[in-house]
Amino acid sequence: MCFNRQRAESAASSCLSMKSDQSKLDPPLFSNEPEPSDTKRGVSAEEQPSCCARCQDVLKDPVSTSCGHWFCRQCISSYWDQSAPSGHSSCTQCGDRSRTISCGQTDVGLQEVLQEHKMSLRRRCEHVTEGSDEPGGGTLLNRIYTELYITEGHSGEADTQHEVMQLEKASKKSLHDTPIRCQDIFKAFPEQQRAIRVVLTNGVAGIGKTFSAQKFTLDWAEGQENQDVSVVVVLPFRELNLIRDEQHSLLTLLHVFHPTLQKVTAEQLAVCKLLFIFDGLDESRLSLVFTNRKVVSDVSQKSSLNILLVNLMEGNLLPSALIWITSRPAAANQITPTCVDRLTEVRGFTDRQKEEYFRRRFSDEEHSSTIISHMKTSRNLHIMCRLPVFCWITAAVLEHMLTTEQRGELPKSLTDMFSHFLLVQTQKKKNKYHEGHEMSPQELMEADREVLLKLGRLAFEHMENGNIMFYQEDLEQCGLDVTEASVFSGVCTQIFRRECVMFQKPVYCFVHLSIQEFLAAVYMFHCYTNRNQKVLQDFLGKDWQDENGDTLDVFLNKVMEKSLRSENGHLDLFVRFLHGLCLESNQRLLGGLLGQTENRPEMIQRVINNLKEMNSYEMSPDRSINIFHCLMEMKDLSVHQEIQEFLQSENRSEMELSEIHCSALAYMLQMSEEVLDELDLNKYTTSWEGKRRLIPAVRNCRKFRLYNCELSESHCEVVASALKSNPSHLTDLDLSRSINLQDSGVKHLSAGLQSPNCKLETLRSIPFGQSNVKLRIQNLNTSDGSSIILPTYFLFRLEYCWLSEISCDSLVSALKSNPSHLKHLDLSFNILQDTSLKHLCSFLESPDCILKTLRLRRCRLSEISCDSLVSALKSNPSHLEHLDLSRNNLQDSSVKHLLDLVESPDCSLKTLRSVESSSQSLLLLTVFYETQSLSKQRFSVSCKPTASQ
Numbered sequence: 001m002c003f004n005r006q007r008a009e010s011a012a013s014s015c016l017s018m019k020s021d022q023s024k025l026d027p028p029l030f031s032n033e034p035e036p037s038d039t040k041r042g043v044s045a046e047e048q049p050s051c052c053a054r055c056q057d058v059l060k061d062p063v064s065t066s067c068g069h070w071f072c073r074q075c076i077s078s079y080w081d082q083s084a085p086s087g088h089s090s091c092t093q094c095g096d097r098s099r100t101i102s103c104g105q106t107d108v109g110l111q112e113v114l115q116e117h118k119m120s121l122r123r124r125c126e127h128v129t130e131g132s133d134e135p136g137g138g139t140l141l142n143r144i145y146t147e148l149y150i151t152e153g154h155s156g157e158a159d160t161q162h163e164v165m166q167l168e169k170a171s172k173k174s175l176h177d178t179p180i181r182c183q184d185i186f187k188a189f190p191e192q193q194r195a196i197r198v199v200l201t202n203g204v205a206g207i208g209k210t211f212s213a214q215k216f217t218l219d220w221a222e223g224q225e226n227q228d229v230s231v232v233v234v235l236p237f238r239e240l241n242l243i244r245d246e247q248h249s250l251l252t253l254l255h256v257f258h259p260t261l262q263k264v265t266a267e268q269l270a271v272c273k274l275l276f277i278f279d280g281l282d283e284s285r286l287s288l289v290f291t292n293r294k295v296v297s298d299v300s301q302k303s304s305l306n307i308l309l310v311n312l313m314e315g316n317l318l319p320s321a322l323i324w325i326t327s328r329p330a331a332a333n334q335i336t337p338t339c340v341d342r343l344t345e346v347r348g349f350t351d352r353q354k355e356e357y358f359r360r361r362f363s364d365e366e367h368s369s370t371i372i373s374h375m376k377t378s379r380n381l382h383i384m385c386r387l388p389v390f391c392w393i394t395a396a397v398l399e400h401m402l403t404t405e406q407r408g409e410l411p412k413s414l415t416d417m418f419s420h421f422l423l424v425q426t427q428k429k430k431n432k433y434h435e436g437h438e439m440s441p442q443e444l445m446e447a448d449r450e451v452l453l454k455l456g457r458l459a460f461e462h463m464e465n466g467n468i469m470f471y472q473e474d475l476e477q478c479g480l481d482v483t484e485a486s487v488f489s490g491v492c493t494q495i496f497r498r499e500c501v502m503f504q505k506p507v508y509c510f511v512h513l514s515i516q517e518f519l520a521a522v523y524m525f526h527c528y529t530n531r532n533q534k535v536l537q538d539f540l541g542k543d544w545q546d547e548n549g550d551t552l553d554v555f556l557n558k559v560m561e562k563s564l565r566s567e568n569g570h571l572d573l574f575v576r577f578l579h580g581l582c583l584e585s586n587q588r589l590l591g592g593l594l595g596q597t598e599n600r601p602e603m604i605q606r607v608i609n610n611l612k613e614m615n616s617y618e619m620s621p622d623r624s625i626n627i628f629h630c631l632m633e634m635k636d637l638s639v640h641q642e643i644q645e646f647l648q649s650e651n652r653s654e655m656e657l658s659e660i661h662c663s664a665l666a667y668m669l670q671m672s673e674e675v676l677d678e679l680d681l682n683k684y685t686t687s688w689e690g691k692r693r694l695i696p697a698v699r700n701c702r703k704f705r706l707y708n709c710e711l712s713e714s715h716c717e718v719v720a721s722a723l724k725s726n727p728s729h730l731t732d733l734d735l736s737r738s739i740n741l742q743d744s745g746v747k748h749l750s751a752g753l754q755s756p757n758c759k760l761e762t763l764r765s766i767p768f769g770q771s772n773v774k775l776r777i778q779n780l781n782t783s784d785g786s787s788i789i790l791p792t793y794f795l796f797r798l799e800y801c802w803l804s805e806i807s808c809d810s811l812v813s814a815l816k817s818n819p820s821h822l823k824h825l826d827l828s829f830n831i832l833q834d835t836s837l838k839h840l841c842s843f844l845e846s847p848d849c850i851l852k853t854l855r856l857r858r859c860r861l862s863e864i865s866c867d868s869l870v871s872a873l874k875s876n877p878s879h880l881e882h883l884d885l886s887r888n889n890l891q892d893s894s895v896k897h898l899l900d901l902v903e904s905p906d907c908s909l910k911t912l913r914s915v916e917s918s919s920q921s922l923l924l925l926t927v928f929y930e931t932q933s934l935s936k937q938r939f940s941v942s943c944k945p946t947a948s949q
């Protein structure tokens with residue numbers, strides 16, 4: 001029997017679906033289910049034969065019998081047609097007929113059930129509760145659905161940054177990605193050999209994951225796509241939460257969620273090709289544990305939900321079922337990567353898709369064109385429109401403004417947009433429930449002040465701990481009664497739709513996290529103007545006021561400081577909104593909500609000045625960029641304009657940049673469409689802090705240089721994120737003489753180097769340790785500064801790192817795991833311990849290692865280390881051209897090994913630098929070099945005996 005890889009396309013249809021043309025057959029149960037020993041992932045691609053047991057040709061549309069034999073569907077079907085008209089089919093190979101379905105009627109029954117299920121899903125999916133429209137509302141999904149930009153792959157890292165910041169970074173990602181339609185996520189690419197069983201789709205809030213899942217289901221239910229799947233089972237995590245304490249079998253779970261499947265039996269389930277959609281892992285309150293859990297392989301076996309789900313994902317339960325999980329990025333790492341066959345990422349709308357969205361949305365072309373051109377005038381709005389949910393908000397606001405009398409100035413900042421959004425929703429609510437006289441914004445807000453502030457309180461109290469889903473109890477705790485909240489369908493949405501059986505316990509959430517943050521800011525502003533000291537002190541600390549008292553500038557300054565200390569930026573948008581709310585224009589819109597505010601021009605100017613002078617020492621440079629965003633929300637464009645002028649100027653290096661300038665510049669460079677060839681921070685005239693604030697621009701350049709700078713862990717983290725990002729542009733990184741590089745920082749850099757996205761060809765990093773800095777610099781200048789002139793790129797230089805053992809270990813293992821780019825490695829002047837050397841040796845021995853230059857000058861290599869190093873080099877000698885082991889006290893045995901190395905016919909060494917030793921062998925070696933250099937001209941530098949160090 002020939003074992004081969006299964007073709008990808010056929011894998012997708014390898015389980016028999018019970019369609020009517022097959023139902024007349026009475027086959028043994030076809031299955032991809034594994035034999036008992038094959039517990040993990042079903043029949044693996046390697047184990048499935050490539051030939052049909054009947055025609056002996058390549059398997060076409062493969063199916064297997066329960067006895068484990070594989071056939072082309074056509075072959076086994078025609079065999080049974082001819083040989084088993086009585087309804088008792090057996091395997092052509094072994095005659096096994098133990099698991100047969102006795103009556104063709106069953107298939108017909110199943111067909112009907114499946115058809116009914118399809119219809120029910122179709123009804124459920126064809127309309128959308130778009131954004132926050134009423135459940136069961138009239139919008140057809142197919143009318144408004146705009147293709148999303150979805151790509152295969154992901155950085156592989158859980159991004160813990162605030163989702164809006166991720167969006168800013170994501171809006172840069174566009175080249176080198178592999179786009180994929182949501183309908184194709186289970187189809188393997190031609191070059192991919194294995195079947196795709198489990199797909200994990202990441203994407204930030206409101207980016208369109210649920211919409212994609214709904215579109216996938218609708219296309220299937222309408223008979224347009226993925227027709228090899230017999231049953232799609234939609235199991236949103238937010239609904240699974242509601243029965244998380246109950247025990248279920250997979251079968252009963254299906255019955256509970258899809259009553260149309262009530263009549264389906266365990267046996268029938270085994271012959272159906274199922275596709276499970278688990279939407280919204282981030283909302284899960286189940287704890288999915290992938291280790292040491294109970295194995296469940298029977299669809300009738302009861303267990304806890306988490307165990308069922310894990311077994312399904314691991315392939316113990318229904319191994320041929322396809323699984324699609326969607327999640328926001330921060331929660332995606334709950335799924336063990338080994339379970340996942342394909343990662344995809346929903347990246348929202350591209351620029352073209354944004355326009356298409358607005359054109360689909362408005363039948364009036366003039367409106368859509370006005371909206372599109374307005375969106376393009378503001379960078380912030382344009383970026384945010386990558387998020388479909390933000391497009392929806394923008395469309396709602398601008399449509400309202402363009403079609404009503406009070407047109408006024410169109411919103412430009414995020415705070416403007418959200419303030420208008422609140423107003424539009426209040427207006428809509430008023431029109432729906434209380435017809436009456438026309439109301440001004442003040443009157444509208446005044447009328448709903450109480451309920452909006454309660455929503456604000458809910459938003460604020462849950463924002464701090466990252467909670468985005470609320471149950472009735474949570475609402476009641478904020479004094480909200482459920483009817484009030486549901487009236488506000490534009491702001492707070494009742495999530496469950498009526499046709500869902502899980503519907504007894506409604507769940508609430510804000511349409512998008514940014515709306516929660518906006519309402520939280522409104523509430524906080526209100527608490528400030530009303531001097532609600534309890535809330536202010538709980539949030540800012542008891543003594544938040546300073547010698548100037550509790551004026552607006554002091555208050556905002558304190559909130560800003562708190563937000564800068566946040567590791568993941570969870571308060572970034574909140575603090576931006578708070579600044580935007582200071583403006584008179586927004587207070588006019590929300591006046592009744594915010595209370596009596598201080599917006600004298602002098603006060604506003606003080607807030608602006610504070611932002612410009614804000615100290616961000618020891619904060620992440622990503623956070624500092626938010627200070628610039630706050631200025632933009634306050635509509636202070638001075639910094640922005642100065643940076644525009646700076647970028648256009650000829651003599652940039654003469655212009656002095658303040659720290660806030662640097663944050664603005666970092667943002668603009670990072671967001672620029674064009675990837676910079678080189679960013680040399682030493683050429684900028686600014687303080688050290690200014691230079692550090694420029695670091696985020698590393699994400700959008702090919703060569704990045706910053707010498708002599710003190711780098712904290714968070715700076716290294718930003719640099720590492722540039723190495724890990726998808727795509728990563730950085731090929732040349734020079735962090736020479738960085739000061740105080742800690743183990744934690746090196747660990748981040750190592751993780752960056754290990755990333756499959758890392759394209760780094762050159763890394764120069766000479767961070768100095770805590771002591772003897774001056775002495776070492778002198779050493780470097782005199783003895784080495786000029787000597788390291790390596791011929792080409794692909795250099796990894798960590799000379800003078802004073803790397804600790806931990807750092808060496810993590811670096812070398814990073815190199816080992818991703819060896820194929822690196823050509824030059826310089827680890828000189830680091831004390832390499834035996835363990836680090838061991839890692840280094842296995843890197844050198846790796847067939848993927850293509851190192852041309854290895855410098856280990858004065859690494860205090862032990863005798864054992866030297867020996868193993870040289871033997872490692874001997875085992876893979878054909879790439880190395882330059883070897884510097886100078887100032888290590890090499891012993892005879894190592895020198896002998898070295899001799900063997902250079903004598904080897906594969907050896908490509910051209911330079912062997914200063915191998916000092918007092919031993920006899922050295923003399924031999926020297927003689928050898930000289931002879932060789934004369935005859936072969938291979939060695940440009942010979943050994944010279946010196947006193948050992």
Ligand SMILES: Nc1ncnc2c1ncn2[C@@H]1O[C@H](COP(=O)(O)OP(=O)(O)OP(=O)(O)O)[C@@H](O)[C@H]1O
Pocket residue numbers: 129130131132144145146147148203204205206207208209210211212280328357387388389390392512
């Ligand atoms: N492809 C699309 N075409 C048109 N509108 C869309 C599309 N995708 C999303 N939207 C709009 O964005 C809103 C949010 O989308 P969706 O609920 O799918 O986001 P999500 O990624 O699942 O977010 P969350 O993580 O918050 O659940 C939708 O209600 C809809 O208004």
